Amino acid sequence: VLNKPIYEMGEKRKKVVVTMEEKLCAIKRLDSGVMAKTIASELGVGKSTVGDWKKNRAEIEKWCAAQASGSGMKVRKTMLKGKHKEVEEALFLWHEHLRGKGLPVTGPILQKKALQFKQQIEGEDSEFTASDGWLDRWKKRFSIRQITVSGEALSADKEAVPLFKDYLFKLIEKEGISGEQLYNCDETGLNYKMLPTKMLASKKVAAAPGYKKSKERVTILACSNATGNHKLRLTLIGKSKKPRDFKKLKNRESLPVYYTHQKKAWMNSEIFKTWFQNEFVPTVEKHLKDNNLPRKAVLLLDNAPLHSATDELTDGDIKALFLPPTVTAVCQPMDQGVLEMLKKKYCRRLLSSLISAIDNNEDCVTTLKKIDMLDVIRWLAEAWEEIPNISLAMSWKILLGHEGGHFNLEPVCEPKVEDENDKLVSLLEKVPGCDDVSVEDITEWMANDKVDEITDNDIVEMVKQGQVTEEEEEKTSLDDRKNLIPHSEGFKMIEAALQYISEQEEATPADIICLRKWRDIASRKRAEREKQSSIKDFFKN
Numbered sequence: 001v002l003n004k005p006i007y008e009m010g011e012k013r014k015k016v017v018v019t020m021e022e023k024l025c026a027i028k029r030l031d032s033g034v035m036a037k038t039i040a041s042e043l044g045v046g047k048s049t050v051g052d053w054k055k056n057r058a059e060i061e062k063w064c065a066a067q068a069s070g071s072g073m074k075v076r077k078t079m080l081k082g083k084h085k086e087v088e089e090a091l092f093l094w095h096e097h098l099r100g101k102g103l104p105v106t107g108p109i110l111q112k113k114a115l116q117f118k119q120q121i122e123g124e125d126s127e128f129t130a131s132d133g134w135l136d137r138w139k140k141r142f143s144i145r146q147i148t149v150s151g152e153a154l155s156a157d158k159e160a161v162p163l164f165k166d167y168l169f170k171l172i173e174k175e176g177i178s179g180e181q182l183y184n185c186d187e188t189g190l191n192y193k194m195l196p197t198k199m200l201a202s203k204k205v206a207a208a209p210g211y212k213k214s215k216e217r218v219t220i221l222a223c224s225n226a227t228g229n230h231k232l233r234l235t236l237i238g239k240s241k242k243p244r245d246f247k248k249l250k251n252r253e254s255l256p257v258y259y260t261h262q263k264k265a266w267m268n269s270e271i272f273k274t275w276f277q278n279e280f281v282p283t284v285e286k287h288l289k290d291n292n293l294p295r296k297a298v299l300l301l302d303n304a305p306l307h308s309a310t311d312e313l314t315d316g317d318i319k320a321l322f323l324p325p326t327v328t329a330v331c332q333p334m335d336q337g338v339l340e341m342l343k344k345k346y347c348r349r350l351l352s353s354l355i356s357a358i359d360n361n362e363d364c365v366t367t368l369k370k371i372d373m374l375d376v377i378r379w380l381a382e383a384w385e386e387i388p389n390i391s392l393a394m395s396w397k398i399l400l401g402h403e404g405g406h407f408n409l410e411p412v413c414e415p416k417v418e419d420e421n422d423k424l425v426s427l428l429e430k431v432p433g434c435d436d437v438s439v440e441d442i443t444e445w446m447a448n449d450k451v452d453e454i455t456d457n458d459i460v461e462m463v464k465q466g467q468v469t470e471e472e473e474e475k476t477s478l479d480d481r482k483n484l485i486p487h488s489e490g491f492k493m494i495e496a497a498l499q500y501i502s503e504q505e506e507a508t509p510a511d512i513i514c515l516r517k518w519r520d521i522a523s524r525k526r527a528e529r530e531k532q533s534s535i536k537d538f539f540k541n
Contacts (some may be wrong), residue, residue: 090184228392345383
């Protein structure tokens with residue numbers, strides 16, 4: 001065979017170049033049971049090539065999720081990056097951040113910024129020059145078609161709002177959408193242990209040893225429909241994949257929020273796309289089915305870089321629609337006091353917890369340190385549940401009209417944000433040293449809780465460190481185990497609670513049965529623990 005001429009050894013397969021979108025589609029088809037041989041034949045590639053795509057699926061999926069637009073997947077064939085990979089990735093993140101804020105971006109501005117990132121990442125000795133040719137290649141690598149944003153167009157708020165409203169009403173009529181099928185979502189940051197300035201100034205808090213101004217934060221995503229009848233559970237983005245206190249949970253699905261993680265606790269396109277597919281679509285489907293409505297819905301959201309492209313946020317007739325940058329701040333429903341009310345209701349619970357500790361002469365710093373992610377989740381879920389449906393419905397009045405536009409929402413007296421301010425002021429006045437508290441103090445407190453601005457240093461850190469690794473996750477320590485309540489103590493606590501509740505008029509048979517059940521469980525586990533200890537002692541002797 002080796003002596004045969006090349007032309008007798010069979011025809012060489014013609015090289016076929018497959019787009020990233022086709023590769024991703026092929027992987028999904030493999031998951032659904034389609035044979036690799038069938039896919040290879042259809043695309044004109046070898047079976048082993050299809051196998052390689054499946055083997056590298058994590059990289060392919062991550063690359064596709066990170067694209068600025070879905071069109072990039074249709075054009076790009078490979079995941080090859082430039083020679084100055086970290087500089088290019090940093091510039092892309094910076095570009096997306098500015099694009100989301102609606103700020104003008106031009107080629108020369110990008111080239112100048114690229115040189116700044118080069119000095120930060122590679123140093124002055126780098127040969128990188130950010131030439132025009134490099135800029136063109138960078139745009140192709142990151143699927144960026146248009147990099148110039150008109151400043152005049154962005155400032156035309158008065159013209160943009162009625163134009164978008166007209167477009168939205170036409171879409172509503174065309175699709176036959178009701179208020180139950182129109183949704184909005186938005187994110188906000190929460191420094192969940194941040195205290196108001198007046199409270200920090202009080203001797204009870206400021207003088208406490210070891211106190212430092214807290215910067216522990218999460219990102220919250222809130223979503224509801226235009227009638228306010230359907231509130232999706234909040235989405236919470238923390239820094240850790242498995243917070244230490246989650247070890248107490250037997251079933252993570254029982255959480256009253258959709259929890260996910262990112263190293264800086266920020267939203268990104270990958271997290272948002274996963275939320276849309278795994279949380280938004282199934283939850284909305286159920287709501288529509290329960291109300292005998294067709295499987296059709298529109299999700300309005302701001303055109304920020306942390307959101308995926310609209311063609312990736314589509315599932316049949318459940319689709320996303322971006323608000324124009326100049327319309328978002330004026331019309332976005334969640335920005336019309338809903339997120340502010342949510343945070344104030346959370347802060348009321350945080351304050352109540354700390355004031356209770358102060359009243360019991362407990363150390364405020366210790367109490368703050370004891371607040372864990374499960375506390376934050378519980379308080380946020382309670383705060384979200386407490387927001388009335390009418391408040392959510394009335395947040396659409398700018399976009400849909402004062403009575404809900406096309407949906408004929410009944411004009412009802414809307415709960416006032418001032419009421420929440422009064423409750424917070426009343427709580428603060430109970431703190432020793434917090435005299436002359438005003439609404440301005442509350443406003444300042446909320447302003448300290450704005451979403452952190454992404455700096456160049458943050459971008460460089462994100463590029464260098466990448467996503468959170470398993471090694472970075474919080475691990476079980478001996479201290480964590482010491483914090484668990486022993487079964488013997490748990491038995492005594494439940495026994496005391498059972499006695500107390502049995503003496504109350506409000507107690508129901510269900511309350512007593514539930515407590516007896518857990519008392520018996522604690523008793524059994526206590527006995528098992530004592531038995532294990534006695535066996536160990538026997539072998540020691």
